[in-house]
Amino acid sequence: MKIAFIAHDKEKDDIVDFVKRYKDVFKDHEIFATGTTGKLISDMTGIKVHRFLSGPMGGDQQIGSKVAQGEMDMVIFLRDPLTAQPHEPDISALLRICDVHCVPLATNLGSAEIFAKALRR
Template structure:
């Protein structure tokens, strides 16, 4: 599965700790991340991570394009709800795309843990169906 990892500045350490804790699961998948977040996770874990631009410089939109092109299966985005983000419209667009394309999205550690455990147990295998477009048609 293709998994995107994103974190606002005040949540980067939390995401690094989370990925480190579940490194044995993440190493079985293709990982993508916004610039700084990906660099920090890769440095700490040694996992291979494809890095996009930093979120405010277009990284959120690059991940959004992957979602729209059916090339992203899961998003883990540790958001900081208490700090205003200058690129909030990009964040909102990314969240909207997850809803439109039915891409599982975790925005905090609790929901991310449920998703990663589900990934480990095969509960998200429906995301791997060859022609996912049939699933998206309501």
């Protein structure tokens, strides 16, 4: 599967810890991520990550493009729901395109855990 990871700044530690916990699952899949998130995941887990631009610089839109083209199977996007994001329109567009194309989207650790456990099976 092709899996994209995105995390807002306040969620970056959580996404790295999450990928570490499920490294045995994710190492067998093709991993994509926005810039900084991808670097952190790669550096901290050793998993190869195809990196896009950072989210505010267009990375969210690049992942959305892959979703629209049928080239992404799952998106795990740990969002910070309490902080306004300057690129909120890009975020909304990504969420919408996942819905339009029926691509599973986790936006918090609870749903991400369910996805990872399903992949493990």
